[in-house]
Amino acid sequence: MYRKDNPHQLKFENFYLPFGGHLRSDNRWVILAGQIPWQQIEEAYGELFSEDNGCPAKSARMALGALLIKERLGTTDRETVEQITENPYLQYFLGLMEYQDVPPFDHSMMTYFRKRFDKDMLADINESIITKATGCDEDNDSGNSNNDNDVMNRNGDNEQSAPNQGKMIVDATCTPADIAYPTDLSLLNEAREKSEEIIDAMHEPFTGIRRKPRTYRQKARKSYLAVAKQKKPGYKKVRKAIGQQLKYLKRNLGHIDSMAEQGLLIYLDKRLYRLLLVIRELYRQQLWMYENSTHSIPDRIVSIYQPHVRPIVRGKAKSKVEFGAKVSISLVDGFSFVEKIGWDAYNESCDLIKQIKSYHNRFGFYPESAHVDKIYRTKENRRFCKKHGIRLSGPPLGRPAGDTELLKEQKKLQRQDECVRNAVEGKFGQSKRRFSLALIMTKLAHTSEVSIMVSFIVMNLEKILSGIVSFLFFVLYWLSVRPGRHRHDRIISSWQTTGVAA
Numbered sequence: 001m002y003r004k005d006n007p008h009q010l011k012f013e014n015f016y017l018p019f020g021g022h023l024r025s026d027n028r029w030v031i032l033a034g035q036i037p038w039q040q041i042e043e044a045y046g047e048l049f050s051e052d053n054g055c056p057a058k059s060a061r062m063a064l065g066a067l068l069i070k071e072r073l074g075t076t077d078r079e080t081v082e083q084i085t086e087n088p089y090l091q092y093f094l095g096l097m098e099y100q101d102v103p104p105f106d107h108s109m110m111t112y113f114r115k116r117f118d119k120d121m122l123a124d125i126n127e128s129i130i131t132k133a134t135g136c137d138e139d140n141d142s143g144n145s146n147n148d149n150d151v152m153n154r155n156g157d158n159e160q161s162a163p164n165q166g167k168m169i170v171d172a173t174c175t176p177a178d179i180a181y182p183t184d185l186s187l188l189n190e191a192r193e194k195s196e197e198i199i200d201a202m203h204e205p206f207t208g209i210r211r212k213p214r215t216y217r218q219k220a221r222k223s224y225l226a227v228a229k230q231k232k233p234g235y236k237k238v239r240k241a242i243g244q245q246l247k248y249l250k251r252n253l254g255h256i257d258s259m260a261e262q263g264l265l266i267y268l269d270k271r272l273y274r275l276l277l278v279i280r281e282l283y284r285q286q287l288w289m290y291e292n293s294t295h296s297i298p299d300r301i302v303s304i305y306q307p308h309v310r311p312i313v314r315g316k317a318k319s320k321v322e323f324g325a326k327v328s329i330s331l332v333d334g335f336s337f338v339e340k341i342g343w344d345a346y347n348e349s350c351d352l353i354k355q356i357k358s359y360h361n362r363f364g365f366y367p368e369s370a371h372v373d374k375i376y377r378t379k380e381n382r383r384f385c386k387k388h389g390i391r392l393s394g395p396p397l398g399r400p401a402g403d404t405e406l407l408k409e410q411k412k413l414q415r416q417d418e419c420v421r422n423a424v425e426g427k428f429g430q431s432k433r434r435f436s437l438a439l440i441m442t443k444l445a446h447t448s449e450v451s452i453m454v455s456f457i458v459m460n461l462e463k464i465l466s467g468i469v470s471f472l473f474f475v476l477y478w479l480s481v482r483p484g485r486h487r488h489d490r491i492i493s494s495w496q497t498t499g500v501a502a
Helices: 028-033 039-048 059-074 077-086 090-092 109-116 119-134 139-147 184-206 217-228 237-260 269-294 346-365 380-388 404-433 445-481 488-498
Strands: 168-178 310-312 321-332 335-342 370-373
Touching: 028 109, 028 380, 028 445, 039 119, 059 109, 059 445, 077 090, 090 184, 109 217, 109 335, 109 445, 109 488, 119 445, 168 346, 168 404, 184 217, 184 269, 184 335, 217 237, 237 269, 237 488, 269 346, 321 404, 321 445, 335 445, 346 380, 370 404, 404 445
Parallel strands: 168 370
Antiparallel strands: 168 321, 310 321, 321 335
16 A cells, blocks of 8 residues: 655755754755655656555655665665664655654665666656756757657658757666676586575475485585685686586486476475576576587576676676676766666667667757767768767768868867767766666666666766755855845755756
């Protein structure tokens, strides 16, 4: 069951503090609370619940606010709840009416909060926050009205009458998951140990009645450690050890099949049954790679606990292969839009046309220029950009210009484009150094996608907050020079009601 909150934004002066005083209007959490469209989130979030049945759920503001607080502070779920309990500003941010010294929810609820949102809902929230901060609602409305009068060309595309405006920066990165570096030998050893645990669970009700199947777990462990403890084992030793582990795992899976025919699968819980399915697929992949003397196979499993994680070949100096989700974003005026989150390796150049069309849907016109790296400069993308009057960064096709002055101008423009494109690299650095995208700690594919989306929402909120704080210093200086013209609290209150950032 879900009960909708009061649609009106809670004022900071109405927040009750039992120990006296009042909240500061220029506090960062008070300012950020005014930048988030809580009512829109409330309506979308409430559709997930029944209005009559079940225990009342936590509000959308509390659910999303807790995820934003966790990401911005860089804390664990348990520490996030402790911070909320101790800080009245965080409680105001969550929509509470007064300060309370007891936790508003248990830390285990953070997992359910992540499961209740999805990346599409969070993408809409992200765009709403950016729209509110930039104040481009009217621009979008006018842009949409212009679209109604667009002329259809012979390909069925709309010819936009509005001139191209703005710069769009596009790039992709990998968000590594929290898994150990996978090797064939370590994966097979772990799968073998879990298959032994499955056999033990299926045999437990018949302990003392039937004889448990023999697994040779001690010999298997000893043969694994004999190679794993070596600093640099040779290729032949590793291959021999892999073959041994494959035989042990095949024997265990045969025992599990025999016990399953006797109806003993009912004694496995959900976790073990899921592991059994993953182990069977892992054995199939490893056996095929062993027989064909290769280390590559489609949809390769690199973690039995996170089977959705795939190896992403990036070709970076630090690590050529990363294991996690691949994220494509577009950067416009310093604000990040997550265009795609994929667990399989893909060529990001295929998404450029879709990203440009998304830019057109958001703002009502195409960008003046698209700043990308070399992989995006395909013939198809160049053809699309030329058709819509978009300048694609990078050197043009063909031989260099024979004119010296023209060649100098082209190189100067290319250097300027590279300087512009550095902004998206800085955004990735911020996401991985300041926030949690350097190591995704969530285990499920759904919750990992939510964590990625929340990180980019928080980064956009940080940009909004930095603009407001910079403007605040200017206002304070202006008031000190010309006192008595305006009140400081009145200016801050106007920011909260209008939601306009500097």
